[in-house]
Amino acid sequence: MALVIQKYGGTSVGDIESIKNVAQRAVRTKEAGNDVIVVVSAMAGETDKLINLAHELTPLPDGRELDVLVSTGEQISVALVSMAIKSMGHEVKSYLGFQIPIQTDSAYGKARITHVSSDKILKDVEAGKIVVVAGFQGVDDEGDITTLGRGGSDTTAVAMAVALNADVCEIFTDVDGVYTTDPNICEKARKLGKISYDEMLEMASLGAKVLHIRAVEFAKKYQVPVHVRASSNDNIGTLVCQEDEEMENVVVSGVTCDKHEAKITITKVPDKPGIAHRLFGAIAAANIMVDMIIQNMSREGLADITFTVIKSDLHKATNIVREIIREIGAKDIDTDENIAKVSIVGTGMRSHSGVASTMFGALAKEGINIMMISTSEIKISCIIESKYTELAVRALHDAFQLDKKGLTKDDATPTP
Amino acid sequence: MALVIQKYGGTSVGDIESIKNVAQRAVRTKEAGNDVIVVVSAMAGETDKLINLAHELTPLPDGRELDVLVSTGEQISVALVSMAIKSMGHEVKSYLGFQIPIQTDSAYGKARITHVSSDKILKDVEAGKIVVVAGFQGVDDEGDITTLGRGGSDTTAVAMAVALNADVCEIFTDVDGVYTTDPNICEKARKLGKISYDEMLEMASLGAKVLHIRAVEFAKKYQVPVHVRASSNDNIGTLVCQEDEEMENVVVSGVTCDKHEAKITITKVPDKPGIAHRLFGAIAAANIMVDMIIQNMSREGLADITFTVIKSDLHKATNIVREIIREIGAKDIDTDENIAKVSIVGTGMRSHSGVASTMFGALAKEGINIMMISTSEIKISCIIESKYTELAVRALHDAFQLDKKGLTKDDATPTP
Numbered sequence: 001m002a003l004v005i006q007k008y009g010g011t012s013v014g015d016i017e018s019i020k021n022v023a024q025r026a027v028r029t030k031e032a033g034n035d036v037i038v039v040v041s042a043m044a045g046e047t048d049k050l051i052n053l054a055h056e057l058t059p060l061p062d063g064r065e066l067d068v069l070v071s072t073g074e075q076i077s078v079a080l081v082s083m084a085i086k087s088m089g090h091e092v093k094s095y096l097g098f099q100i101p102i103q104t105d106s107a108y109g110k111a112r113i114t115h116v117s118s119d120k121i122l123k124d125v126e127a128g129k130i131v132v133v134a135g136f137q138g139v140d141d142e143g144d145i146t147t148l149g150r151g152g153s154d155t156t157a158v159a160m161a162v163a164l165n166a167d168v169c170e171i172f173t174d175v176d177g178v179y180t181t182d183p184n185i186c187e188k189a190r191k192l193g194k195i196s197y198d199e200m201l202e203m204a205s206l207g208a209k210v211l212h213i214r215a216v217e218f219a220k221k222y223q224v225p226v227h228v229r230a231s232s233n234d235n236i237g238t239l240v241c242q243e244d245e246e247m248e249n250v251v252v253s254g255v256t257c258d259k260h261e262a263k264i265t266i267t268k269v270p271d272k273p274g275i276a277h278r279l280f281g282a283i284a285a286a287n288i289m290v291d292m293i294i295q296n297m298s299r300e301g302l303a304d305i306t307f308t309v310i311k312s313d314l315h316k317a318t319n320i321v322r323e324i325i326r327e328i329g330a331k332d333i334d335t336d337e338n339i340a341k342v343s344i345v346g347t348g349m350r351s352h353s354g355v356a357s358t359m360f361g362a363l364a365k366e367g368i369n370i371m372m373i374s375t376s377e378i379k380i381s382c383i384i385e386s387k388y389t390e391l392a393v394r395a396l397h398d399a400f401q402l403d404k405k406g407l408t409k410d411d412a413t414p415t416p
Numbered sequence: 417m418a419l420v421i422q423k424y425g426g427t428s429v430g431d432i433e434s435i436k437n438v439a440q441r442a443v444r445t446k447e448a449g450n451d452v453i454v455v456v457s458a459m460a461g462e463t464d465k466l467i468n469l470a471h472e473l474t475p476l477p478d479g480r481e482l483d484v485l486v487s488t489g490e491q492i493s494v495a496l497v498s499m500a501i502k503s504m505g506h507e508v509k510s511y512l513g514f515q516i517p518i519q520t521d522s523a524y525g526k527a528r529i530t531h532v533s534s535d536k537i538l539k540d541v542e543a544g545k546i547v548v549v550a551g552f553q554g555v556d557d558e559g560d561i562t563t564l565g566r567g568g569s570d571t572t573a574v575a576m577a578v579a580l581n582a583d584v585c586e587i588f589t590d591v592d593g594v595y596t597t598d599p600n601i602c603e604k605a606r607k608l609g610k611i612s613y614d615e616m617l618e619m620a621s622l623g624a625k626v627l628h629i630r631a632v633e634f635a636k637k638y639q640v641p642v643h644v645r646a647s648s649n650d651n652i653g654t655l656v657c658q659e660d661e662e663m664e665n666v667v668v669s670g671v672t673c674d675k676h677e678a679k680i681t682i683t684k685v686p687d688k689p690g691i692a693h694r695l696f697g698a699i700a701a702a703n704i705m706v707d708m709i710i711q712n713m714s715r716e717g718l719a720d721i722t723f724t725v726i727k728s729d730l731h732k733a734t735n736i737v738r739e740i741i742r743e744i745g746a747k748d749i750d751t752d753e754n755i756a757k758v759s760i761v762g763t764g765m766r767s768h769s770g771v772a773s774t775m776f777g778a779l780a781k782e783g784i785n786i787m788m789i790s791t792s793e794i795k796i797s798c799i800i801e802s803k804y805t806e807l808a809v810r811a812l813h814d815a816f817q818l819d820k821k822g823l824t825k826d827d828a829t830p831t832p
Binding site: 056080 | 470472487502561
């Protein structure tokens with residue numbers, strides 16, 4: 001007998017039929033002899049509908065009230081899922097964030113969990129009840145409702161798993177696991193049996209939308225095994241867990257791509273100390289995240305600086321830069337929205353040196369120009385023209401033989 | 417400077433424009449120098465939508481979970497109204513039932529308020545904030561969400577007025593006050609300037625839907641003046657308050673009608689002790705409310721018993737009666753859904769004897785047959801054929817001169 005956390009996303013509770021399916025699976029798991037805690041998101045589309053309502057009222061809705069508003073989405077889901085389970089003859093109890101409580105800080109819209117109480121829920125579980133928990137929401141020290149930000153229900157599920165010392169945290173979604181790359185782009189994409197927390201973190205931040213990044217951080221910190229699987233079937237999905245020897249042997253686990261960034265280039269920047277600090281300080285002060293930065297070699301004391309931001313921040317960032325280039329005496333500013341970031345991720349990279357070379361070779365072979373490069377311990381990202389995105393993903397998938405078990409350290413050799 | 421409670425019903429917050437209007441009125445009241453607490457219902461149609469969702473899942477949704485579900489309606493309203501007020505430059509704070517808390521018993525779907533805490537809200541009001549409270553919902557001793565039943569937001573508003581010792585409780589609705597009768601039926605209907613709690617109670621239970629009956633009971637108990645008025649204009653509405661001499665002078669204040677009842681007649685019931693107890697005991701045990709009962713004179717030891725129930729209970733009641741008539745040896749059962757109840761209400765009746773006679777005379781003059789009669793201290797009800805409903809209402813409205821200030825004790829004389 002195990003204690004199982006099952007988290008269902010918005011499409012898994014998107015309509016009455018889906019909700020019945022969720023209830024059935026919870027009941028089946030319970031009847032197989034497990035203790036079951038279900039965590040649910042808002043019905044698909046509900047959160048956006050509520051946010052749109054708020055924006056019809058005012059362009060900048062109050063943060064506290066916005067959380068009061070959007071948290072109703074999960075509240076509706078827990079009630080419906082609980083009713084469905086009850087109608088199948090099982091004892092059940094729903095919990096909202098404030099009832100558990102899931103204690104958070106007061107950063108409305110992006111609150112962080114500070115503590116999860118387990119006593120009430122454990123009592124219900126011990127009494128044989130299935131417990132249904134509202135994802136995404138918590139309560140701060142003032143008793144105000146908070147929400148954890150997009151994808152926060154994943155984090156709720158992992159936090160519940162930690163607090164209750166669960167045996168496994170199952171994340172049910174509309175795909176049946178984590179793939180080597182997006183199957184819509186590359187038909188050879190292969191489902192991974194296992195992936196390490198670190199790889200999953202890189203995959204998540206690079207645009208693979210399977211699992212919320214904070215949930216993975218949480219799972220890593222507390223070593224909670226997370227099983228990503230499909231709500232529509234019983235197939236084994238992908239286990240996100242601590243890396244083992246087998247994983248380390250694989251050089252590259254996945255290829256990701258991201259078209260949400262745009263590039264800003266400032267030309268002929270006087271090459272003297274303090275300029276970068278002035279520039280990126282101002283951008284950070286405006287709460288704009290900068291992803292990649294490159295500065296080319298200085299010629300005649302003038303350098304070009306290029307960096308990327310999220311497309312929705314481009315306009316704001318451009319305005320800031322325009323003010324600063326006058327002040328620092330740079331020549332001009334140039335922006336480009338037609339870019340994409342393709343990346344390869346793998347823990348095996350740590351101990352293998354030919355990986356970057358293989359990546360660049362595969363792109364060169366297809367005639368794809370690399371505009372920017374950025375690397376971390378376990379990933380390499382390249383900015384390319386966005387029209388080549390799919391071609392690049394397929395080329396990299398092939399180059400690292402991800403359709404098979406993947407290139408291992410022994411057979412990964414740099415292409416010339 | 418006064419402390420004003422303003423309650424807005426579902427149609428008053430039915431869309432974004434209406435919500436802005438509610439916010440504007442609250443701000444206007446605040447800027448006139450008052451302290452303002454707003455109580456809101458769910459957006460029109462929202463509660464029904466949620467209940468339908470639950471019934472799509474299961475015919476008998478769990479009571480606790482149904483309250484978790486439907487309470488989201490008011491939660492959405494408080495968030496939106498608060499955002500709107502905030503966007504108009506005023507400090508504001510929303511409160512859900514559990515945050516105040518509005519303590520109730522655990523009778524899900526029809527909970528009764530046991531205690532309302534005032535300290536948190538008073539602090540906010542003193543700090544200059546407009547407070548927005550979710551109507552209809554509370555929390556029980558277990559921390560479970562409860563709801564107060566249909567129209568419960570009126571009760572919330574009155575309970576807040578009591579707890580905070582408010583100067584007035586304004587109920588904004590889609591009509592601009594309490595009328596002598598339904599203006600859709602009788603074009604001479606006149607808006608009442610004042611009405612006593614007792615009259616309002618009779619009017620409410622007789623089918624006038626302006627104010628929730630429990631709210632009136634509450635207001636009467638704690639002597640809270642309630643001002644019923646339109647959300648669409650600034651007209652003075654109707655004040656529901658303790659009766660004064662002026663009211664006592666008016667014989668009849670209003671005429672109501674109700675087509676929701678049906679009539680059951682059991683013929684040739686053996687006229688012996690215990691029969692009525694057996695019959696109405698069984699009906700009460702099935703949770704069916706019986707309104708009027710008459711038993712005619714016994715002939716040859718056999719009597720007829722007639723009573724009325726809500727139409728939706730007719731089928732259930734008939735089945736119960738069918739079993740019992742065999743047992744008690746009655747002859748037959750007859751049902752009639754084509755009936756209506758017309759009533760006249762007025763505190764002045766207490767001290768005037770010709771009222772019933774005037775009523776019966778007015779109906780007789782129109783050739784309307786009276787099937788049943790029931791009276792209380794301040795009302796007289798007659799069951800008639802439903803096709804005569806509107807005619808009867810107009811005839812009674814005329815007979816008691818309700819289009820003018822109403823018949824007073826001095827000029828009310830029985831018609832021959």
